[in-house]
Amino acid sequence: MRKKIVAGNWKMNLDYNEGLSVFSEVINMINDEATGTQEVVVCSPFIHIHSLVQLAKGQNRISLGAQNAHQAESGAYTGEISAKMIKSVGAQYVILGHSERRQYFGETNELLAKKTDTVLADDLKPIFCIGETLQEREANTHFDVIKSQLVEGIFHLDAEHFSKLVIAYEPVWAIGTGVTATADQAQEIHAFIRKEIAAKYSQQVADATTILYGGSCNPKNAAELFAQADIDGGLIGGASLKSRDFTDIVKAFN
Numbered sequence: 001m002r003k004k005i006v007a008g009n010w011k012m013n014l015d016y017n018e019g020l021s022v023f024s025e026v027i028n029m030i031n032d033e034a035t036g037t038q039e040v041v042v043c044s045p046f047i048h049i050h051s052l053v054q055l056a057k058g059q060n061r062i063s064l065g066a067q068n069a070h071q072a073e074s075g076a077y078t079g080e081i082s083a084k085m086i087k088s089v090g091a092q093y094v095i096l097g098h099s100e101r102r103q104y105f106g107e108t109n110e111l112l113a114k115k116t117d118t119v120l121a122d123d124l125k126p127i128f129c130i131g132e133t134l135q136e137r138e139a140n141t142h143f144d145v146i147k148s149q150l151v152e153g154i155f156h157l158d159a160e161h162f163s164k165l166v167i168a169y170e171p172v173w174a175i176g177t178g179v180t181a182t183a184d185q186a187q188e189i190h191a192f193i194r195k196e197i198a199a200k201y202s203q204q205v206a207d208a209t210t211i212l213y214g215g216s217c218n219p220k221n222a223a224e225l226f227a228q229a230d231i232d233g234g235l236i237g238g239a240s241l242k243s244r245d246f247t248d249i250v251k252a253f254n
């Protein structure tokens with residue numbers, strides 16, 4: 001059975017002390033209230049990760065992730081952070097290809113393919129984000145856009161490496177907007193992604209791939225989204241900054 005995951009993406013929010021206190025609350029609430037086997041991943045800013053890993057020691061359901069990594073192993077790239085550094089402080093995941101990275105930092109599928117290779121080489125698991133803009137959906141090109149993000153970003157991997165990935169479908173028009181894809185819209189795309197994976201690799205690989213939904217997921221809509229056959233959890237932005245809301249989303253799997 002594939003893994004169910006609820007991952008929080010804090011983006012550039014919460015200073016160091018705020019981050020520690022939100023994360024401590026999340027740990028306590030998850031332990032007290034979340035009864036399922038779902039995994040919880042918090043993708044914090046880089047500078048929080050080391051301390052959050054210490055707080056999460058002994059918590060076998062809760063792990064840490066970063067929100068980006070450079071494509072090179074090391075070198076003269078002032079201000080950048082490598083996958084190896086992220087690994088060395090105990091994180092297990094790295095978000096790659098978030099639409100904000102694509103939009104504001106010009107990250108292309110080609111660059112993301114390189115980042116994916118580097119992250120996997122350092123034994124971290126990419127949470128690889130794909131999704132169409134509103135214009136693309138309105139022009140009815142969303143299936144083509146998603147297919148090229150898959151083909152150009154991650155379908156160069158062999159099946160063994162591919163099986164380490166988590167995919168997040170995040171329609172850009174739903175991120176931070178308060179507009180959520182309906183459960184039917186999200187399921188339609190998740191099923192399409194799984195079908196493409198089956199065609200490229202095998203049904204077995206497709207059935208084992210965790211595909212998360214992201215885009216204005218909240219405690220009210222999470223249960224309906226997570227109940228869909230091909231939705232295996234969520235990538236949560238705004239609502240992951242509040243321990244109560246984030247825990248309630250995790251509990252949508254209880």
Ligand code: PEP
Nearest residue numbers: 175176214215216237238
């Ligand atoms: C995200 O940025 O990955 C995201 C899903 O944001 P939000 O939940 O705030 O829409």
